[in-house]
Amino acid sequence: MADVPAERTVGGVSGRRAYVMPLKNRSTLLGGVVILAMALVSVLAPRLAPFDPATSGDSPVFQGRSSVPHSPPFWDKSGNAPYVEDPADPFAIYFRSLPFQPEHVLGTDGQARDMLSLLLYGLRFSLSVGLMTVALVAVVGVALGLTAGWRGGLWDDLVVWASDAAESVPALLAYALFASAVSGPVAGRLGSVGLDLAPAPATALVLSFVAWAPVARLVRARVIELRHAEWVFAARSIGARAPRILLRHILPYTVGTALVASSSQLPVLLLADGLLGAIGVGYRPRSGSLGELIFREFKYALDEPVFVLMPTALLLLMAFGTAALADGVRRALAPQ
């Protein structure tokens, strides 16, 4: 009897295996690998990037040209593409396309800056902002949702009302206003801490200003559901106090939901960050984020779509990775 292996226990998987098994799920692993790879690349970005994106537009190749063109990535060997001009169409985008420049492997953007460096530094900033925001939003959402859903009453009413109010505000405008208001004092204090990533915490804070609402609402609904669960009832009947019940019996089932909800907002948040950068509001990194790159390259989407597709692909990949990881965490914490 003593050597019955854990798997054969009546009732299924027990103990530590319950936490580890969902992590071996294929999409969770894939998501984890993607995020780790991106994090690695981001950390090494200053080493990997061939140019400093903020200054690479001064390359001598582009000097003396009246319009600043793109140069194509390495797979586009079309050489000298024809000059596109259509005087009959007042909205045609005029550009002169350059041949492939060997030192700009992925081409250059609309302001003659190296795409590879822009993507690397942009990924660095966007990944840090994204992960920080997801974490912050999940933490705030869980804290508010737990406390509101458990007791009910005045605090619950307040939290519900606050989340309704937060959702009825034009989010981007709120970000813009908050970013401008916050950037002053923050820029003063964080000025010299690591050139590129200094604005990241401030931006994460700004973005979580509105994004916490749907997460808090979901967590609260979940807690209200779980209040009537049998194990909670059992814990209460043996005299467990509220904090212990909350932490040990309810929290594990809400963290996963909160993470899934906040990571599903990630693409929109990164685009909002890009919009802030495009408008030029708040404390921005020198090299711009992925969202900014998307918005800047958007106007060339019809003529040279590859330049807007590159940061978009990275953004979607990041969104997929975080969503898969969050789902894995949810299934690990709440095996159901």
Add this chain to the structure above:
Amino acid sequence: MLAYAFRRLLWAVPTLWVVVTLTYFGVNVAFVQTRHDALQLALSGAEVPAADENYLPIYLVDGSLRDGYLFFLKDLVRLRWGESVTHQFRPVAEVVREGFAVTGRIGLLAFALAAGLGLPFGALAARRGGWLDRSVSWGATLAYGVPGPVTIILMLTLSVYLIPVRLFSVPWDADGGWRNYVLPSLVLGLGAGGYLALVARAAVLDVLGQDYVRTAHAKGLRERTVVWRHIVRNALPTILAATGRTLGVLLAGSLLVEYAYYVPGTGRLLLDAFTARDSQLILAGVCLYTSLILAANIAADVAARLADPRTRSGER
């Protein structure tokens, strides 16, 4: 029922007030970026000097932010929105109305698309199951998860590589007519449609698992009766609530989509007003946005309660 609606409307007033107040102070503090203690000054009622003379703080009276705020509230209650600094001093109400004409149309089209496609597909997927369910769930999650501008990018590039016909009008053409509305409505409608499909599917699945459906089948009722009288009737409240909220969000407009696509709607107006520091326009735009969403939410929740068969006989 009337009491519930009244209570919700009553709660909407302080919400609107808080939002407007925060916006007012936000606007006045945000546009004074050079002073790091702008926020403290504003809160203590002292004079907050403007960053440069190009910014005309309309409501600052004798330099005190608090007095300016009271004047602003008085005008707001009398529905006097003022003149727009950046739009040749035209009345703000007129400018916003023009913007809303565009955004409202896009919102209605997107809503028609979303409700017309999302709801039936979601409900069908829940009932039929199998490959339909899997593909609808997957497609809906994708449509809902990918944000507007990204969908625009993907569709635009698709049109470059695949469809030579210029069905879309990029960017917004002043005399483009209906072609202008295709892409934004499509993009917003697909996203919202994905959301509604997921909601409908979840609601119907919920109902299908209930005992009364099984009872109805056991009683030998016709399939159509079961579907309409039991399934639809009971799934309706949840679906109505979600649909109403979606309508509100769509009518209010997506700032991201409007910015990316140069749509001359309220969203773009708001962002342009922000860059141009046009505080009157910002405040009016925020009022419109918030009121739309609050009204839609209240209407949705009231409709959901009305449709709920459990509240029919006057019980709460």
